[in-house]
Amino acid sequence: MSTTDLIALAAALCLLVAPLSLAGLALMNAGFARSRAAAHAVLSALVATASAAIGFLVLGCAFFGAPSHHITVHGTPWGIIGSAHTFLRGVDFHSLNASLTAGFLLFAAALVAVIPLGTGTDRWRFYPMALSSALVAALPFAIFAHWIWGGGWLSQLGAIDAGGSSAIAAVGGLSALSITWLLGPRQGKYDDGGMALPGHNMVMVLFGCLLTLAGWIGLTATSALLFGSATPAAIPLIAANTLFGASAGLLATLWVTRSRYGKADASLCANGFLAGMVAVGASCHIIVPVEAAAIGLAIGVVLPFSVECLDRLGFDDPSGAITVFGLGGLWGTFAAGAVAQGHPAQWLVQLAVISALLGMVLPLTHLVHLLVNRFSPQRVSGDGEQTGMDMHELGAGAYPELQQVMKDQFHR
Amino acid sequence: MKAAALFLLFAGLPLAFAAFALLPPSPARIAFVFAALAVQLLGLILIFRAYFTHSDGHGMGGGQ
Numbered sequence: 276m277s278t279t280d281l282i283a284l285a286a287a288l289c290l291l292v293a294p295l296s297l298a299g300l301a302l303m304n305a306g307f308a309r310s311r312a313a314a315h316a317v318l319s320a321l322v323a324t325a326s327a328a329i330g331f332l333v334l335g336c337a338f339f340g341a342p343s344h345h346i347t348v349h350g351t352p353w354g355i356i357g358s359a360h361t362f363l364r365g366v367d368f369h370s371l372n373a374s375l376t377a378g379f380l381l382f383a384a385a386l387v388a389v390i391p392l393g394t395g396t397d398r399w400r401f402y403p404m405a406l407s408s409a410l411v412a413a414l415p416f417a418i419f420a421h422w423i424w425g426g427g428w429l430s431q432l433g434a435i436d437a438g439g440s441s442a443i444a445a446v447g448g449l450s451a452l453s454i455t456w457l458l459g460p461r462q463g464k465y466d467d468g469g470m471a472l473p474g475h476n477m478v479m480v481l482f483g484c485l486l487t488l489a490g491w492i493g494l495t496a497t498s499a500l501l502f503g504s505a506t507p508a509a510i511p512l513i514a515a516n517t518l519f520g521a522s523a524g525l526l527a528t529l530w531v532t533r534s535r536y537g538k539a540d541a542s543l544c545a546n547g548f549l550a551g552m553v554a555v556g557a558s559c560h561i562i563v564p565v566e567a568a569a570i571g572l573a574i575g576v577v578l579p580f581s582v583e584c585l586d587r588l589g590f591d592d593p594s595g596a597i598t599v600f601g602l603g604g605l606w607g608t609f610a611a612g613a614v615a616q617g618h619p620a621q622w623l624v625q626l627a628v629i630s631a632l633l634g635m636v637l638p639l640t641h642l643v644h645l646l647v648n649r650f651s652p653q654r655v656s657g658d659g660e661q662t663g664m665d666m667h668e669l670g671a672g673a674y675p676e677l678q679q680v681m682k683d684q685f686h687r
Numbered sequence: 688m689k690a691a692a693l694f695l696l697f698a699g700l701p702l703a704f705a706a707f708a709l710l711p712p713s714p715a716r717i718a719f720v721f722a723a724l725a726v727q728l729l730g731l732i733l734i735f736r737a738y739f740t741h742s743d744g745h746g747m748g749g750g751q
Contacts, residue, residue, distance in 0.1 A: 348708040432707055456738045589739055620712060626720050627703045633727040634700025638693045 282500050283371035285507035289496040290375065293382050296490025297324055297389055299483040303545070304393040305673075306479030307594040311663025312397045313475060314673035319392050322401060323408040327388035327416075328381045330409030335384060335417030336377065337361045339425050354427040356418055372501075379497050380420065383443050384412035386494070390447025393594025394455045395653075397472075398660055401668055403651040407454075407644055415639040416446050422631060424502045429631060432624045435615055437503030438495030438513070438556030440607035445632050446640075448601025451592065453641040458654045460591030462661065474593065477541045484545045488552055492517050495556050505560040513559045517552055520559075520571035524551020527575025535579065543582060546595040547575040553600055554607035562614050570610045574603050605629055688737040695730030699723040 301320030308316040331339075340359025345352035359365060368374045388408035392399070420442050422429040436442055464472055474480060492514045499505035499513055528547025532540040551571030555562070562570070581598040590597065612625030647653065659667035666672055706719030 351708065353704075353708060428704065428707075456734065588735060623717060623720055624707075626724060627707060630699055630703035630720065630723050630727060633731070634697050634703070634723075638697050641693060 280371065281507055283375055285510060286375050286497045286500040287371065289493040289500070289510065290379055290382070292493030293490050293497060296487045296494055297382070297385055299485070299487030299490055300386070300389045300393070302486060303480050303483035304396055304594055306476040306483060307393055307474035307542070308396040309472065309663070310475040310674055310677060311665055311672060313665065314671070315664035315668055316392065316396055318669065319399070319401065319404060320389050322405050323388035323392055324385040326405040326408040327384040327412035330412040331381055331384040331417060332363060334361060334413035336363045336380070338414070338417040339380060339421045341426055343421070343426055353431060354421070357421045357425055375497070376501055379501060382494065383420070383439060384416055386443050387416045387447045387450065388412055390444070390596050390600050391451035391454050394451035394592045394596045395458055396593045397461050397664060398458055398655050399454065399653060400651070400655050403647045403653045406651070407647045407653070410643045410647065411450055411640055414643060415636045416442070419446055419631065419636050423628065429628055432627060433618060433621070434624050434628045435561070435611040435621065436557045436608060436628065437499035437505065437561070438559045439498050440553060440557035440604045440611070441628050441632060444553040444556065444600040445604030445608065446636050448597055448599070448604050449632060449637045450640045451596040452601055453637065453644050454653070455590050455592055455597065456641070457644050457648060460589060462657065464591045465589060472593070474542060480542060480545050484548050487549060488517070488521055491552055491556070495559050499560040503560050509560045515564055516555050516559045516562055516567035519564045519567040520555030521548045521552035523568040523571030524548055524554070524575035524578070527572045528578055531576055531579045540579070542595070543579050546582065546599050547578050550574045550578050550599045550603035553603040554610060557607045558611035558614055566614050570607065574606050577602070605632065688733055692730045692733035692737055695733060696727050699727035699730070702726065
C-alpha cells in the first residue's frame with residue numbers, strides 16, 4: 276500500500292466518527308432550548324444538515340473545486356473562486372482522496388449550518404432556516420473553503436487551518452452572530468428588566484459535549500490528513516491535542532466561574548470545553564500538548580467574560596455559539612500563527628485569514644440571511660414563540676406528559 | 688448604519704489582500720494588514736451599535 280493510500284485510508288476511518296459532532300451539537304442545542312422547543316431543536320439540526328449538504332452538492336462544490344478563477348497581480352495569479360462542475364460532476368469517485376474530500380466537505384458544510392441553530396433556538400423558523408443553511412453552505416462556506424483549503428489565495432500565502440478552526444468553526448460562529456442580530460432576543464429575555472432563560476436539560480448539554488469531542492477528533496484528523504499534510508502517525512497527537520485544549524478550556528472556565536459566581540456554571544463550563552477544542556483545531560497537527568493546553572486555557576479564561584459581555588449588549592445567544600465557535604475559531608486561527616515554527620511572519624498570514632473571515636464571510640452570510648428574511652421572515656410570530664416551537668411548527672411537543680400537566684394546572 | 692457596517696467589513700478585505708499581493712515583506716505590509724483589521728473593527732463596532740438601537744425585543748428579522 277502506498278503512502279498516499281495509507282493517508283486516504285486513515286482519513287476515511289476518521290471521517291466515520293465525524294458525524295458524532297453533529298449529533299453532539301444537536302443534543303446540546305436541544306438541552307439549551309426550553310422544553311417547549313426541544314424536539315424542534317433536534318429536527319432543526321437534521322434539516323440544517325440535509326439542506327447544507329444539498330446546498331453544497333448543488334452549488335458549493337463548484338465554488339470550492341479546482342481549477343480556480345484567478346486575478347493576476349504583479350504577474351502572480353491569485354485563486355479567488357473555484358470553477359468546478361456543479362453536483363460534484365467531474366469528481367473521480369474511484370480516487371479515495373477525491374471522494375474523501377467531497378465527503379468531508381459535505382460534513383463540514385453541515386456543521387457550519389448546525390452551529391448557529393443554538394443561537395437562534397426558540398425563535399428561528401424551519402423553512403427560512405433550511406434555505407439559509409443551504410445558501411450559507413453554497414456561498415460563504417464554499418468560497419472560504421476554496422480560499423484556505425482549495426488552492427485559493429490564503430492557501431497560496433501558506434495559511435494554516437488543519438482542523439477547521441476558521442473554515443468550519445469561525446464561519447459557523449459568524450453565521451450565529453449574523454442570525455442573532457437579525458432575530459433579536461427571545462421574548463422575556465430583556466423585557467421588563469429581563470430574566471435568565473436557562474436551558475431545560477443540562478445533562479443533554481454536557482453529554483452532547485462529549486459526543487462533539489469524539490466527532491471533532493475525527494473531523495480534525497480527517498481535515499489535517501487531507502489539507503494539513505499530516506501523516507497517519509500524527510492522528511494520536513491530534514487526538515491528544517484536541518483533548519488537552521478542551522480540558523484546559525473547561526478547567527479555566529470552571530475556575531473563572533467559581534471565582535466570580537461562587538459556584539461552577541455548568542453551561543459555561545460546557546462552552547469552555549468546546550471553545551478549547553475548537554481553538555486547537557487549526558494547529559492540532561503541529562503543536563505539542565503543552566501548547567494545546569495553553570491555547571485552550573486562554574480561551575477558557577476569556578469565554579465567561581465574552582458571554583457576559585454579549586449578553587449585556589443585548590445579544591441573546593442561548594448556546595454561546597458566537598463565543599465558542601466565533602471567538603474560539605478566530606483565536607485558534609491566530610494562535611496557529613503564533614506557535615507555528617519555521618515561518619517568521621506566519622502570524623501576519625493568520626491575521627489575513629481573520630480579515631477574510633470578517634470581510635467576506637460575515638457580510639456575505641448576513642446578506643444571505645437578509646435575503647431569505649425578505650421572502651420568508653426568519654423569526655417566528657409572537658404567538659408562536661409563546662406557544663413554543665414544538666407545538667407551533669411541529670404540532671406536537673417533545674414531552675407530551677409535561678404539556679398535559681401544565682395544561683391541567685392552567686385550568687385548575 | 689447597517690449598510691455602512693457591512694461595507695466597512697468588506698472594505699478591509701482588499702486592504703489585507705493588497706498587503707500581500709503588492710508589498711514585499713516589510714513593516715509597510717504589517718501596517719497594511721493592521722489597517723485592514725482596524726477598518727473591520729470599526730465595521731464590527733457599527734454592527735453592534737446598529738443592533739443595540741434595534742434591540743427592542745423583535746430584532747431586525749421581524750415577526751410574522
